[in-house]
Amino acid sequence: MPRTLELRDTPFFPQEDYQCGPAALATVLRASGVEVAPDALAPQVYLPKRHGSLQAELIGASRRQGRLAYVLPGTGQALLTELVEGRPVLLLQNLGVKQIPKWHYAVLVGYDASRNIAVLRSGRRERKEVRWQRFARSWDRAGRWAMTTLAPGVIPAQADAAHYLEAVAGIEAAGDRKAAAISYDAAIARWPDEPMAWFGRGNAAYADGDRATAADAYTQAATLAPGDAAARNNLAQVLADAGCFEEAHRQLERGLALAAGTAFASMIEATRVEVEAAGQSATVPCSLPDRHWPD
Amino acid sequence: MHIERFHRSCVALLSVSLISLGLQTPAAAGIVGTADAIAATQQQNDLAVVRGALARADVREQMVTLGVDPAEVEGRLGALTGTELARLAGNINEAPAGGEELLALLGLVFVVLLVLELTGTIDIFKKA
Numbered sequence: 001m002p003r004t005l006e007l008r009d010t011p012f013f014p015q016e017d018y019q020c021g022p023a024a025l026a027t028v029l030r031a032s033g034v035e036v037a038p039d040a041l042a043p044q045v046y047l048p049k050r051h052g053s054l055q056a057e058l059i060g061a062s063r064r065q066g067r068l069a070y071v072l073p074g075t076g077q078a079l080l081t082e083l084v085e086g087r088p089v090l091l092l093q094n095l096g097v098k099q100i101p102k103w104h105y106a107v108l109v110g111y112d113a114s115r116n117i118a119v120l121r122s123g124r125r126e127r128k129e130v131r132w133q134r135f136a137r138s139w140d141r142a143g144r145w146a147m148t149t150l151a152p153g154v155i156p157a158q159a160d161a162a163h164y165l166e167a168v169a170g171i172e173a174a175g176d177r178k179a180a181a182i183s184y185d186a187a188i189a190r191w192p193d194e195p196m197a198w199f200g201r202g203n204a205a206y207a208d209g210d211r212a213t214a215a216d217a218y219t220q221a222a223t224l225a226p227g228d229a230a231a232r233n234n235l236a237q238v239l240a241d242a243g244c245f246e247e248a249h250r251q252l253e254r255g256l257a258l259a260a261g262t263a264f265a266s267m268i269e270a271t272r273v274e275v276e277a278a279g280q281s282a283t284v285p286c287s288l289p290d291r292h293w294p295d
Numbered sequence: 296m297h298i299e300r301f302h303r304s305c306v307a308l309l310s311v312s313l314i315s316l317g318l319q320t321p322a323a324a325g326i327v328g329t330a331d332a333i334a335a336t337q338q339q340n341d342l343a344v345v346r347g348a349l350a351r352a353d354v355r356e357q358m359v360t361l362g363v364d365p366a367e368v369e370g371r372l373g374a375l376t377g378t379e380l381a382r383l384a385g386n387i388n389e390a391p392a393g394g395e396e397l398l399a400l401l402g403l404v405f406v407v408l409l410v411l412e413l414t415g416t417i418d419i420f421k422k423a
Contacts, residue, residue, distance in 0.1 A: 015395070018394035018395060020394055020395050021393050024393075043367045044367065044371060045371075046363075047358070047362065047363065047387075047392055048362030048363070049360070049362045050392035050394070051392065052393050052394025054391070055391065056375060056382070056390070057371060057374075057375075059375075059379070060374030060375045060379075061374065064370070092391060092393055094391075095395075102395070103392055103393040104393050104394070105393040123395060142391060143391075165329070165333065166330075168329070169328070169329035169330035169332075169333050170330060170376055172328065172330065173328055173329075173330045173376040174374040175373065196329065196333060199329055203328065228332070228336075230327040230331070230335060237325055237326055262335065263335055264327065264335060267324065270324035271325060273324065274324040274325075
């Protein structure tokens with residue numbers, strides 16, 4: 001790791017009253033290739049009567065711009081690793097004290113180990129130098145929360161599968177199918193044995209109307225995680241859509257047994273009722289090639 | 296006598312509304328989203344899957360109360376997962392809202408001064 005590093009090309013948006021959220025978010029989004037200004041983001045994140053923006057909404061707004069919001073582990077090392085990979089870090093600081101907090105978002109763009117400083121884009125200051133310990137304490141008082149925005153397909157070198165897939169699942173939930181599909185493909189390339197990456201790939205394909213790919217991906221997910229009731233449910237749904245009612249029924253029976261007592265039990269039961277009804281009036285034969293479905 | 300009857304009808308009304316509430320939120324069949332599947336694998340968030348739908352309505356209302364333009368609310372809700380909505384429903388008024396609250400602090404100082412003035416402790420706001 002270099003002694004000194006500064007991402008000088010990181011753009012700067014001087015914040016207006018209370019608007020450090022939109023300003024900081026625009027900074028990292030621009031750095032990840034999205035042409036967006038704070039004014040466009042303010043209506044998506046600012047809570048007028050709280051005079052500020054919530055972390056969850058910075059995450060949501062990133063997704064609306066086609067970027068994954070990747071929340072970093074709360075270690076100084078994680079911040080530095082992001083900078084080394086060329087991504088500035090959006091973070092929450094508490095500039096007040098614990099009892100009277102003063103929440104503020106800033107963007108870490110560099111550090112100088114020999115001078116012991118952090119370099120920030122902060123408020124109206126384009127280049128703010130803060131003693132590293134002082135910066136670290138303000139970050140610690142804010143729960144060590146930090147995030148970067150990732151273009152679909154980019155996976156941080158240090159990322160773990162669970163964290164990354166959570167970020168992708170978020171953009172899937174926000175309805176950006178294309179970004180989700182690209183990201184799940186990247187996740188499968190990096191972690192081929194991760195069932196949730198296949199599960200997500202199946203959902204992206206299903207949303208795209210690609211039944212064969214979806215069925216394959218759900219099969220991989222259910223094979224890698226035989227106890228996952230949700231994978232059985234989704235596999236059964238795509239099988240039923242393709243007219244393969246016999247196998248759909250078998251997967252739902254498995255799913256129901258696995259989901260007993262969990263949040264999914266009633267949903268899988270509802271899927272079963274629908275699939276049975278559709279099966280009664282089925283006229284076309286199964287359109288998926290026969291294969292070995294998960295046991 | 297009357298009160299007892301009143302109680303009984305209250306209980307009946309409540310029961311009916313609880314039952315219909317239950318009927319209004321059946322589990323939808325179909326595809327499980329990846330975010331919900333992940334939440335279910337993390338034991339402590341199991342219930343968030345169920346609560347997500349209810350939380351959406353809560354957060355919608357709270358956002359409008361907190362001054363968000365109603366035309367913007369749906370887009371903001373749509374960008375969040377069920378787990379995030381459930382969490383937000385519980386803490387939207389306390390969660391850190393980053394915004395550099397310098398002016399809010401000045402406001403607090405003003406209020407303190409005003410109280411001191413009104414109680415006669417200080418006399419800095421001269422009357423005309």
